[in-house]
Amino acid sequence: MVVILEKLLLLQERDQRLQTFLHEINSVPGEKAALQRELESAQRTLESDKSRATQIEVERKRLEVEADGKRVQIAKYQTQQLETRKNEEYAALKHEIERAAADITAIEDRELELMQELEDLKPSIASAEQKHAAEKNRVAALMKTADDKVGVLQGRADEVRVERDAIAAEVQAADEDLFELYEKLFRSKAGRAVVPLEGNHCSGCHMTVTPATLRDAKVGNEVVSCEQCGRIVYTLPE
Ligand SMILES: [Zn+2]
Secondary structure (H helix, E strand, C coil): HHHHHHHHHHHHHHHHHHHHHHHHHHHHHHHHHHHHHHHHHHHHHHHHHHHHHHHHHHHHHHHHHHHHHHHHHHHHHHHHHHHHHCCHHHHHHHHHHHHHHHHHHHHHHHHHHHHHHHHHHHHHHHHHHHHHHHHHHHHHHHHHHHHHHHHHHHHHHHHHHHHHHHHHHHHHHHHHHHHHHHHHHHHHHHCCEEEECCCCCEEECCCCCCCHHHHHHHHCCCCCCCCCCCCCECCCCC
């Protein structure tokens, strides 16, 4: 195999590793955003339970005020009843008192319902608080892991980049055109610029290469390309 081809394969191996590291690094912000969303979802559940509890308290106070108003009204009607001598007016006041009393009963029933709902909500709030606290710890730990991972990957990527730059410089110095071809292929062929032949097939595009290409690749005195996809091809030792 021509020496430069061996160098190209080394370069490609480093470039592929570098690409994998960079891909992993780039996926971390997305992973962190997903974690943040999970935490926010736990927070929303907690907040919605808590805000319902607050709503219930507000509604209960409003109902109490309303019931108190009705009680004051009843007392007023009762005083008026004592003062009147007209049967008709007395009966009308009696009717008003009964209506206000019925209203109070309805208000008190509603208050009991709300108190029950509040009681039922308490365990739900407690569990949402627990879940939120657990989520916070879990997410913080995973965020830290993600940041640590980026640090490690960045370090490895830097190491590989130094190696690939050194090999790239050698290739470029030996054959500028070949280096440019490799760079172009690496970008356009998803990181597979130099591929082995499998029998008389290019393992990049799976098409048959010409007998001349197969022969030249076997002889290994020059760099040959697949006629179909343009990738640089070589034969694996038998
Ligand atoms: Zn091909």
